[in-house]
Amino acid sequence: MLFNSLTFVVFFIVVVSAYWSMRSWPARKNLLVVASYIFYGAWNPPFAALLFGTTAMDFYLGRIMGKQERPEARKVWLVISVAVNLSMLGFFKYGNFLLENFQWVLSRGGIAYHPPHLDLFLPIGISFYTFHSLSYTLDIYRGVLKPTRSLRDFVLAVSFFPQLVAGPIVRAGDFLPQLAAPPKPQQGRFFWGLLLMTLGLFEKIVLADTLLAGPADTVFAYGGPLVALDSWAGVMAFAGQIFFDFAGYSICAIGAALCLGFHLKNNFRFPYAAIGFSDFWRRWHISLSTFLRDYLYIPIGGNRAGAARAMINLMIVMFIGGLWHGAAWTFVVWGLLHGSYLALEHLTKVIVGEATWTEHLPVKLLLGLGTYFAVCVAWVFFRAPDFTVATRMLSGMFGGHPHGDALLGTREILQIGIVTVFMFAVHWSLRDTTIEAAVNRMPVWVLTGLWTFMAAAILLTQGNSNAFIYFQF
Amino acid sequence: MRPWRGITVSVVMMLAVATAAWEIYCRSLGYAPTLNDTGDLWTEVRRRVEPESLVIVGDSRALFDSDLDELEKGLGKRPIQLAQPGSTAFPVLADLINDQSFHGTILCSVVPRLFFAPPGSPPMNRAEKSVRRAHTQTYAQRASHDLGIYLEKWFACMKQDDLTLGALLEQLPIPNRPNAHVPPKLPPYFASLNRGRRARMVEQCAQPGKLQDRVKHGWIPLFTPPPPPSFIPPEKFGKMMHDAFEARFADTKALVDKLRARGGKIVFVRFPLSGDLKALEDRTTPRTTTWDRLLKETATPGIHFEDFPELADFTCPEWSHLSAGDSVEFTKRLVPHLRAALGAGSVASSR
Incomplete structure (x- = not known):
């Protein structure tokens, strides 16, 4: 169901x-x-x-x-x-x-x-x-x-x-x-659960399925070379789609559980505002990353046996994490890419130490964009059905097909751009807080309007019943 | 502490008002409640197929132009409507005939550009998607479909092809880059559909006007062969298409032979078309290399509307389909030809 x-x-x-x-x-x-x-x-x-x-x-x-x-x-x-x-x-x-x-x-x-x-x-x-x-x-x-x-x-x-x-x-x-x-019945908790369910469905049905899934599918299903704009647009569409799809499911799950009086932990914390890869994994699919940390990374030694061993352990954990997502070598490469990102970050921290200049906002934004860029490169392997498509996509993204095909309509490119900018704005403005805190600060009329808008948009899409991406895992 | 009860009540009330306003607006545009032609509705109808059923397969012309009541009257059995817009009959034919228990009668519509569509093309994908749904539909999907039917019967704004957020965004008049390979848009809403999948063209489309023009001019880009992809050498692409075309003849013949061996019957039908679309089809998919060859190679009876004056005497208002009224009359006139083509007993009824 x-x-x-x-x-x-x-x-x-x-x-x-x-x-x-x-x-x-x-x-x-x-x-x-x-x-x-x-x-x-x-x-x-x-x-x-x-x-x-x-x-x-x-x-x-x-x-x-x-x-x-x-x-x-x-x-x-x-x-x-x-x-x-x-x-x-x-x-x-x-x-x-x-x-x-x-x-x-x-x-x-x-x-x-x-x-x-x-x-x-x-x-x-x-x-x-x-x-x-x-x-x-x-x-x-x-x-x-x-x-x-x-x-x-x-x-x-x-x-x-x-x-x-x-x-x-x-x-x-x-x-x-x-x-x-x-659990004792609590009116506030119940309605908060309903609001979260609305938010989750809005993310899934409106943002992921209606605005992003189509262009991502079109680009990754294409059999030929694409120009850089379309390649990047396709990858950014998928980066947004998978976030809204999976975070949407998690928020729905948390909301449904709250309506029944149970508390489930947050699974996402504005991951596209991450600065660095360890920060990304503290914000993305938190329940999996903490599971792998507690039951795999720490038992095999974690970072207790020096930097080199910690880097190897990170690669092992992300290899398993990649394979957990699907039975294909493309998922393994996705995991290993993230493993190497984490290992490099670990090495950099060992060499450079804690640098205060990274605390300035422009630097943070730049590092955040760099993180997003690298995460998008990894998404190519996650989404591509095979290495032929993945390498062709990467080649397109880095200007390898200046005379490639243009596939997406202007409307689709605008959709991807608007949703991505909106996603960044929300993630960066809320990166150090929670949805609950943000909602509590919101004037009542804004909250009411926002909730109505999300529910109306869900109704307008008629709740098309595409399966959630993570069901297949 | 937020006033949650008040907020929730306000949201529900505003939502109710917005939905009512949207429904009224949609009706003012000419929309009326009708069922959506979803994979689940197709599956529901597919489930009715029994070993000796009379089944219609093919494209939207079979869906719009076949009156199920007239066919039942004339052939003695109510047909099961499995034709789907913009799709090829082939995957459905294969699904029916590969079911060893099926030995009924098939009326198969042939629009050459759709019938000979190669694997991986949108017409094949659409048909395969429905067949897949019929075999994999879960209890939850079935229940959602049953619930959705009741809403669709009451609300005009439930029309998925035109009135969803995605469909509305597609209608925005935003020009594309000149070199972008953006597929042509599908025509807007112009039919009603019931639970037996009997489609009828809406009156607004049957009469000259804006909607008719929009639908009419939507067909030409859709039926114009797309340019070969840039990443495959033209001669290689030409050979691939040729091979797929030849394979479709051979595969269809194999299926027809299999059906006949079990006592089943099949007849191919070419439904009417008009205007510029007819000229385009005649030019890009000539009769001799498609229709005539199909009948010859499969040794199957066929009814081409052009071969009979009483069937050729119809004009499709939007070039591709008959109006609701004409579809009844056309079916009445088609029945004697079907009886003749199917021979003794008309509809297959025993092994």
């Missing part, structure tokens, strides 16, 4: 009404479990069984792990949990990718091997719920979380419908404590 669909509107009204009209807290939690499985099963019912299987396994492994006194024994159970979760993810998401690469390696050795193509459907959101579930056993192993005694609570923590299929990646440790006692 998509947030931007009529089915979800009806579903959400029914669930919220039933939820707040129930008195019993266990009954309300049962309702949310059933609703979450309906939400997920509405795509493909058999995959709901897979979701439950993964969840139940981690619940019981967590319980066994919690009973172990010896760290070695706990480690064994953790390895089992990680291995089963990642095998499941690997089978569905990376099965064909691994086979194709195995075939390629054999062919280099002169062995002709033709594996059958595995006709696999990728269970929607598997990368997200695997991480939701895995965070539970990882935190029990680290000793920061005690196993829950309620299977129902854990099932709800993993499958809670607002964050189930496209994040934020909510750790069991953050969600389970919220299930201990019922």
